[in-house]
Amino acid sequence: xxxxxxxxxxxxxxxxxxxxxELQFDLAEGPHWQAIAENRAVLAADLDSSDGDAWPVFTPxxxxxxxxxxxxxxxxxxxxxxxxVDLYRMRPGELDRPSVETAQVLAEAxxxxxxxxxxxxxxxxxxxxxxxxxxxxxxxxxxxxxxIVQLDVPATDAFARLRAHAFAAGRSVHxxxxxxxxxxxxxxxxxxxxxDT
Amino acid sequence: MADASRESKLSAAFVAVADTLxxxxxxxxxxxxxxxxxxxxxxxxxxxLLLAEPGSGLHLVASTSESVELVELMQLSAGTGPCLDxxxxxxxxxxxxxxxxxxSWPEFASIALQHGFLSLHATPMRLRSEVIGTMNLFxxxxxxxxxxxxxxxxxxxxxxTIGIVHERIASQxxxxxxxxxxxxxxxxxxxxxxxxxxQSADLSMDDAFTALRSYARSRNLQLRAVxxxxxxxxxxxxxxxx
Numbered sequence: 001x002x003x004x005x006x007x008x009x010x011x012x013x014x015x016x017x018x019x020x021x022e023l024q025f026d027l028a029e030g031p032h033w034q035a036i037a038e039n040r041a042v043l044a045a046d047l048d049s050s051d052g053d054a055w056p057v058f059t060p061x062x063x064x065x066x067x068x069x070x071x072x073x074x075x076x077x078x079x080x081x082x083x084x085v086d087l088y089r090m091r092p093g094e095l096d097r098p099s100v101e102t103a104q105v106l107a108e109a110x111x112x113x114x115x116x117x118x119x120x121x122x123x124x125x126x127x128x129x130x131x132x133x134x135x136x137x138x139x140x141x142x143x144x145x146x147x148i149v150q151l152d153v154p155a156t157d158a159f160a161r162l163r164a165h166a167f168a169a170g171r172s173v174h175x176x177x178x179x180x181x182x183x184x185x186x187x188x189x190x191x192x193x194x195x196d197t
Numbered sequence: 198m199a200d201a202s203r204e205s206k207l208s209a210a211f212v213a214v215a216d217t218l219x220x221x222x223x224x225x226x227x228x229x230x231x232x233x234x235x236x237x238x239x240x241x242x243x244x245x246l247l248l249a250e251p252g253s254g255l256h257l258v259a260s261t262s263e264s265v266e267l268v269e270l271m272q273l274s275a276g277t278g279p280c281l282d283x284x285x286x287x288x289x290x291x292x293x294x295x296x297x298x299x300x301s302w303p304e305f306a307s308i309a310l311q312h313g314f315l316s317l318h319a320t321p322m323r324l325r326s327e328v329i330g331t332m333n334l335f336x337x338x339x340x341x342x343x344x345x346x347x348x349x350x351x352x353x354x355x356x357x358t359i360g361i362v363h364e365r366i367a368s369q370x371x372x373x374x375x376x377x378x379x380x381x382x383x384x385x386x387x388x389x390x391x392x393x394x395x396q397s398a399d400l401s402m403d404d405a406f407t408a409l410r411s412y413a414r415s416r417n418l419q420l421r422a423v424x425x426x427x428x429x430x431x432x433x434x435x436x437x438x439x
Binding site: 111 | 402430
């Protein structure tokens with residue numbers, strides 16, 4: 001996850017994976033986006049079959065690049081979807097049950113690291129904080145809950161707004177969250193131009 | 198406390214912890230019960246339970262109070278102090294006089310003393326050769342933790358650890374990790390739900406947590422399920438707050 005709501009690829013295993021991530025971002029279409037929108041794993045075992053129909057532009061481009069199967073797992077922090085782990089295969093085939101379970105465990109393991117990056121990227125220098133990763137500080141999640149009500153948006157959007165505000169203000173997400181929880185910052189009262197970043 | 202009375206309280210505590218191990222138990226509810234029961238039976242003034250997340254260290258999952266001060270102290274203990282040492286060594290650590298031990302953990306000792314705690318006992322949560330977290334009990338008076346009390350704390354912690362990581366899957370390390378992550382994620386969801394309730398029903402975070410637990414218990418629902426419903430607005434906040 002990048003700053004101000006933009007998505008970035010955090011890690012890619014090889015050039016094919018990199019290329020496929022680029023395609024999804026450039027086209028704004030693909031299993032990554034569907035997994036985020038629907039908050040569930042999206043498993044396409046054979047892009048040449050009807051599995052690929054959902055992405056009329058991404059699918060042929062992905063196949064040309066060498067991929068025949070894609071599996072996308074959402075990364076969640078509570079109710080917030082912060083990104084996905086995307087797995088690709090150069091031949092078609094289902095992901096068997098144990099592999100799906102392992103992928104989900106790996107996705108959860110990646111979540112803490114990804115969330116930490118998502119939060120730290122909102123400010124250049126983050127002082128080392130005692131007591132655990134910023135992604136897990138209680139105030140951040142309490143603030144997300146409050147913003148859900150203040151803006152009447154889902155959790156993932158509330159998190160994006162929180163990060164966008166921190167980035168625009170040059171402050172850490174945690175610091176902004178503390179202000180929200182303390183009642184000093186109400187997202188419902190912010191001017192519209194800031195909300196539309 | 199008279200022996201007979203303490204014994205019946207102990208039995209009740211084991212029953213309470215074991216009760217949470219039903220088919221649909223909620224892990225945060227289990228851990229909250231554990232730390233609360235230990236605190237009451239063993240006559241300590243505060244307790245916190247930290248679980249380990251591979252790669253990011255210890256995280257606070259349950260405590261006897263939601264107050265900012267206690268939470269802050271517990272979160273600090275995840276990064277430095279005897280609780281962290283207990284986790285790393287897999288042994289219980291008793292600190293009869295926090296002030297006297299300040300040289301070992303200056304930052305932790307300073308904050309603990311500020312909050313009025315003079316002694317503490319850290320109990321590792323062990324699964325075979327692995328340590329998955331620590332339970333930390335704080336007292337406002339000086340003195341070593343009685344051996345009997347340390348044994349009780351360890352026994353209750355062991356029962357709870359089984360609840361977190363079921364014996365039958367303990368041999369599969371990726372599933373163990375999944376269970377721990379699930380516990381941490383449940384806590385995150387609960388914090389998000391507290392925020393929704395605090396804003397929409399004008400509750401303090403403490404009262405929001407109490408309201409969530411009461412609602413879950415009275416309707417026999419998992420705490421995590423209630424939290425999830427509050428956050429995705431499928432459960433009306435007004436229903437929880439009253």
